[in-house]
Amino acid sequence: xxxxxxxxxxxxxxxxxxxxxxxxxxxxxxxxxxxxxxxxxxxxxxxxxxxxxxxxxxxxxxxxxxxxxxxxxxxxxxxxxxxxxxxxxxxxxxxxxxxxxxxxxxxxxxxxxxxxxxxxxxxxxxxxxxxxxxxxxxxxxxxxxxxxxxxxxxxxxxxxxxxxxxxxxxxxxxxxxxxxxxxxxxxxxxxxxxxxxxxxxxxxxxxxxxxxxxxxxxxxxxxxxxxxxxxxxxxxxxxxxxxxxxxxxxxxxxxxxxxxxxxxxxxxxxxxxxxxxxxxxxxxxxxxxxxxxxxxxxxxxxxxxxxxxxxxxx
Numbered sequence: 127x128x129x130x131x132x133x134x135x136x137x138x139x140x141x142x143x144x145x146x147x148x149x150x151x152x153x154x155x156x157x158x159x160x161x162x163x164x165x166x167x168x169x170x171x172x173x174x175x176x177x178x179x180x181x182x183x184x185x186x187x188x189x190x191x192x193x194x195x196x197x198x199x200x201x202x203x204x205x206x207x208x209x210x211x212x213x214x215x216x217x218x219x220x221x222x223x224x225x226x227x228x229x230x231x232x233x234x235x236x237x238x239x240x241x242x243x244x245x246x247x248x249x250x251x252x253x254x255x256x257x258x259x260x261x262x263x264x265x266x267x268x269x270x271x272x273x274x275x276x277x278x279x280x281x282x283x284x285x286x287x288x289x290x291x292x293x294x295x296x297x298x299x300x301x302x303x304x305x306x307x308x309x310x311x312x313x314x315x316x317x318x319x320x321x322x323x324x325x326x327x328x329x330x331x332x333x334x335x336x337x338x339x340x341x342x343x344x345x346x347x348x349x350x351x352x353x354x355x356x357x358x359x360x361x362x363x364x365x366x367x368x369x370x371x372x373x374x375x376x377x378x379x380x381x382x383x384x385x386x387x388x389x390x391x392x393x394x395x396x397x398x399x400x401x402x403x404x405x406x407x408x409x410x411x412x413x414x415x416x417x418x419x420x421x422x423x424x425x426x427x428x429x430x431x432x433x434x435x436x437x438x439x440x
Contacts, residue, residue: 131431132183132223134172135232135423136190138162138206138259142424143175145182148432150243150425162206169218176223185226186219187431189235189423191262193277196230196430202277205232228431233280235426236379236416237264238271242429244417245377252373254416255282255364257380257388261312265371283308285363310359313382319355323348335382342387353391361395364411365403372408379416389415 130153135142137160144155158174161167191205199216201207219227230238237246237254246252250269256262264280265272272279284306286292291305309315317329320338324330342349364376378389393413400410418425 128182128184130183131185131187131428132175132179133187133424133427134175134189135235135427136160136168136188136207141172142420143172144424145179146424146428150239150428152421155424162208165209165213165218168207169222172219173222183225185228185431185435186223187424187427188215188219188227188229189232189427190215190229191232194229194231195277196228196273196434199227199229201229226435228427228434230427230430231264231277232423233262234264234271234273235430236262236418236422237266237280237426238429239418239422239426240377240379240416241266241269241271242425244422245414246375249375251371252375252377253280253367253371254377254379255311257311257313257378257382259312259314261285261308262380265373267371267373282311282363282367285366287359287363307363310356311363313380315359316352316356316382320349320352323352339385353387357391357395358399360392361399364392364396364413365399368408368411373411375412375414377414377416379419379422381420383415384419386415389413
């Protein structure tokens with residue numbers, strides 16, 4: 127046995143890959159452009175890795191967006207890979223890599239990485255929230271990553287933020303987002319709040335997280351006000367989640383969480399939120415930064431693969 131594994135993390139722009147050992151240590155890593163137009167192209171973008179690493183891996187661990195039935199290896203949906211509908215993605219990848227493949231949802235991979243040896247290690251009940259284009263994440267309940275009966279546990283993007291609007295329904299690609307948390311608790315949401323502080327209807331053209339924090343570092347008051355507002359919306363959503371799951375700790379990840387001000391602001395606002403409702407029927411959770419950052423999905427995919435292959439040997 128080689129005790130080495132190839133891990134893949136499908137994203138909308140790039141697919142990251144790494145060769146890893148059983149302890150989650152990285153032996154090498156890189157990325158290739160993703161293809162979001164067809165299943166054929168999605169698979170073709172990783173096919174050269176089979177030749178590159180041929181004979182070096184015992185199995186392949188895959189993280190990807192969507193509702194993933196890990197036990198059956200089926201992607202019910204695929205997030206930004208819109209063509210995926212009940213696709214036997216494990217079988218497709220096994221044909222390419224000629225090895226056992228395990229596929230899991232990216233948010234649940236991040237949660238499993240943090241529960242394995244990261245910010246949620248030793249925590250019985252916790253949650254990971256990932257701040258990206260949307261609001262990803264995962265729940266760890268009773269020491270296990272919760273998959274959900276339709277494989278959608280931890281899809282925080284769709285947490286209700288305006289129940290009146292939500293009750294009227296959501297139209298794909300329509301002006302619905304203010305009804306759900308994704309328009310507030312995401313990198314996209316932060317940029318929208320900043321644009322409004324600057325007098326625009328939404329996010330400023332060509333503005334990204336780097337540009338926002340450059341403005342914040344210059345002491346721009348609109349950037350500071352946007353981060354304050356973002357923190358308050360984050361705290362309100364965490365309060366609502368806590369009313370249901372009552373976890374010990376929330377770990378904040380995703381690209382913008384690399385800035386410690388983001389987690390610190392959320393933590394301060396959670397303190398204020400609970401102080402403002404002193405009769406809450408549940409306790410205040412800890413708010414911490416994720417340990418693994420952009421490596422979390424790869425590490426968590428490996429964890430799922432090792433757990434699955436171990437159970438199949440029993």
